[in-house]
Amino acid sequence: MSGKVDIELTVNGEAVFEAVEPRTLLSDFLRDTLGLTGTHVGCEHGICGACTVRVNGSTARSCLMFAVQANGATIETVEGLGSVAKLHRIQEAFRKHHALQCGFCTPGFLMTVRDLLESHPLKTDDDIRDGLSGNICRCTGYDHIVKAVRELANERDGIAA
Structure with missing residues (x-):
């Protein structure tokens, strides 16, 4: 499969519209495309939990999900919890x-x-x-x-x- 796929999702309350390679992992999309580097990538096998985010209100391993699978979803990352000025x-x-x-x-x-x-x-x-x-x-x-x-x-x- 070649070419990019358009996806639309909400990340930390913000609407996101992007074209991604179908093989792009959600963790890579969050980190590399959106610059949300709080989602860490450790084992890349879903074992360590460092890449855990919430997808539609439930936890998910972002290293085991393709960004295209999140199309239409609401994603919450650690950046959406709080800020240095106001911690969650x-x-x-x-x-x-x-x-x-x-x-x-x-x-x-x-x-x-x-x-x-x-x-x-x-x-x-x-x-x-x-x-x-x-x-x-x-x-x-x-x-x-x-x-x-x-x-x-x-x-x-x-x-x-």
Whole structure:
């Protein structure tokens, strides 16, 4: 197949119209075409979770999806969460609990946590660890990440700290 394909999608609330090669991965489209480099590419096999974004409200591995598959979709990347001037609550919790070290995996974790908080009960730390199991971090040991998510889940559920 040769030639480009026109796609139309919404990325972080902005309408995007682009012509892409059919073989262009969504991760490459976000990073190289749109300049949204917060979506990191680690393993390129969907195992590490660094490339996690939200597609139509559900998490997806952008390294396993072609940009043409996202035609018509609403995409959320880590850049859509917050800014340096105004962090999203999830970003604040990660900062407060030192839930990152090198930061490479952090964007994928943040997008995963957003999904977990919206759609999972997270009653125990084991629930949180299970929910995060698709994201790999080589630096933190996960304890601080779990603490950050625990705080967020407790806030969501109205449980005092």
